[in-house]
Amino acid sequence: MERSDENSISTMRGGSIQGEPMEGVKYPALLRNTNRRALRGIDNLIGGPAQVITIGKRPLQESKVMVPKSCAQRPMTRQLSATLGSQRPSSSTSLPIERQQKRAAITVTENPVDDDSSCTAPMEVIAPLLMAPEVEMGEISELKAIEVEMEDMEDIEEDEDDEEEIEEIIPDIDIPDLKNPLAVVEYVEEIHDFYWRSEDLSCVDPNYMSNQSDINERMRGILIDWLIEVHYKLELLDETLFLTVNLIDRFLALHDVMRKKLQLVGVTALLLACKYEEVTVPVVEDLIIICDRAYTRTDLLQMERLMVNTLQFNMSVPTPYVFMKRFLKAAQSDKKLELLSFFMVELCLVDYKMLQFRPSLLAAAAVFTAQCTLNGFQSWSKCSELHSRYTQEELMECSRIMVQMHHTAAAGKLTGVHRKFSTPKYGYASKCEPALFLLEEPM
Template sequence: MGDSDENNPNVFGPSYVQANAATFDVVEGASTAAGNVVSRADHRRKALGNVDQNVMGVQPKKRGLSGKWSVQSLVKRQLHLEETKESNSAVSNVNDPEMECQTTSSFSGSVFEMKVEPTEDVDQMEIEVQDMMSELVIDIDREDLNNPLAVVDYIEDILSYYREVENSTCVLPNYMMQQQDINEKMRALLIDWLIEVHYSFKLMDETLFLMVNLIDRFLAHKIVMRTELQLIGLTGLLLACKYGDVRVPLVDDIVLMSKSLYTRKQVIDMEQMMINALQFNLFAPTMFLFIKRFIKAVQRDKKFELLSLFFIELCLVEYEMLEFRPSLLAAAAVYTAQCTLDRVKNWSKTSEWHSHYSEEQLLACSSLMVSFHQKAKSGGLTAVYRKYSMLEFGRVARCEPAQFLLETNT
């Protein structure tokens, strides 16, 4: 094969990242107890009917049926209501003298005469049932009912909480206007370089997205100089690792990644400054927390998952994507990945149900992702493309961009 060093594990190694750290500096400068309770049993036992009189509790949560059983239940309930309605009308007419006379006179006819409903109504009902069956939302948690780590009983409540608080942890899309010594391009260079640092440390995916969120929130809160920007980025990475990663780099490793541009004391002081500015609130519902659920709703292979992650990592570098909420970006990435692989628009009812976004709401954001995909290989910000062009990530970055999304959105 004619590939270069794309599959070399050292492509984003420490030496490569350190070399790029110098490049970053050059470009940057050039840019302007429950305890056990034991009770004694009373010899006088109460009747079973009185056992639960003093029990106070919430009503059990009613769960809807899924699949064809929910449709059959709906049809049976409708038929039962119609039969009950007819029987009630018949009973109300018993006491009517005129109706009684009519019944007596007509009873002399055939005793077993029955009124037959037209078959058109039955056929129409079957068609409606089939339409409802085709529009049902798939139960994506069915296979995880016995998996306690999947928390299927609470996952929807968790996602609902994420949607409620995501706006409070987002920054204004124009926060860079208050900065006097840095701009959007410097931010893009920083994030692009930090993606390489993140990969060289072999950190978790969610750490990368939390790191970018912490950096943006701090820059939106405090005016900084360009000489501090790289220190802020590395410190944001350190805080994100301490919050939720199993691997936490040492402060000396952070200093080494900066090629000794900063001292150990400077890193510690910046860590204190950032965590105070953030008021010790490091949590944020990032794109990664949403996209894992949305990927599960699609139920496709590993290549699709990697391609979806490729699109949201492209969004990390682009300052203009701060305009969209994390949940919308995650849903748009999943939609764009499906369109890229299938070469047609594809957004199912199941995906719409779990993401809370329709296809029309995703088109604007998705078209931007396609444009990022087209230019990802060229220019100075190629860390994401090179990362997802490796065999480890399925080389999904080399997929043909879904240009038809750009044409339909114009």
């Protein structure tokens, strides 16, 4: 078999239709208007399949580059190359910077032309023009840094907006008790509105001791301190203690009592409070024994009639207890805060000068002081302010007095409250360090 030399480099000639060689074309240039194309199998001709040029190992995104038809009639020169570079479509510049950076290869699809025409611009010249960087790396880094900073600023602004919304939202403290029939969620607000309106009925003149001829405020403190111990021994309800003290003060404000009858007044008030609050009422004989038989049964029953007539049978008055339960709920308290708050308010029961404050104010100040004691800083939430109707500034005077009483609770003779709250049953609440930093606040 004879060897064919038609594909030999030495025999390859560019020619026209007449078979004459083309002028101005260097090998290996593309052939025009011939029936045979050189090395068509490697797809390097215009009109053939798109050639994929890769850099590294990753294929690039596809980008169409239109080659002007005028290129088919002109040889590739430096001026034409620069013209093609400046006339590249602007669509590639609209790509994100990140996508331009990640390009590692490019697929070029030329403008299809007739089989009878070809372009003298080789792909080795066009490809570098297509891959020329459109943005300097320093500018890319700066733009990315600005973009990240703007995103961070937007996130911070969104977080601040969320925090403001959270601060403005006041939770509904009655939602957890919707299924509790004893919480009477349907009309609990109306109940407490009634307490606020009728609060004045439970208040007494803070100077009523000046009208007493045989007793003084120190004797009252001894009586209340002793009744707190009796209440603790009999394991009575908290409501009973607060109502007992209220009945004593209201009766003493209206009736002059001799010193030897003061203990009888206290025991009778305890009996009436038990009849009003307790399920099981202590026996009269047991109360007489507690008084070391200083009084008879007849004495106790006669004092009972005198007391209810003096008070006009008005036993249903709001005491600090009813406000305490509501304010503790608003403060989302735990058992420790609850016990410490009751320790504070029971200290106020013994001290005569605390009668100058309304029951609701005593309850709110007790919760506020207990929170400050446990947290170590001033703490009074918007929810507590809403339900208590007192601001932090309005509570500071009463709270400072409570801190002083807490600081001196273990000293002196009237230590019944301190000893009561030093037991495991009351969580050793009296042993907490007092919030002395409240005393350092400016008045």
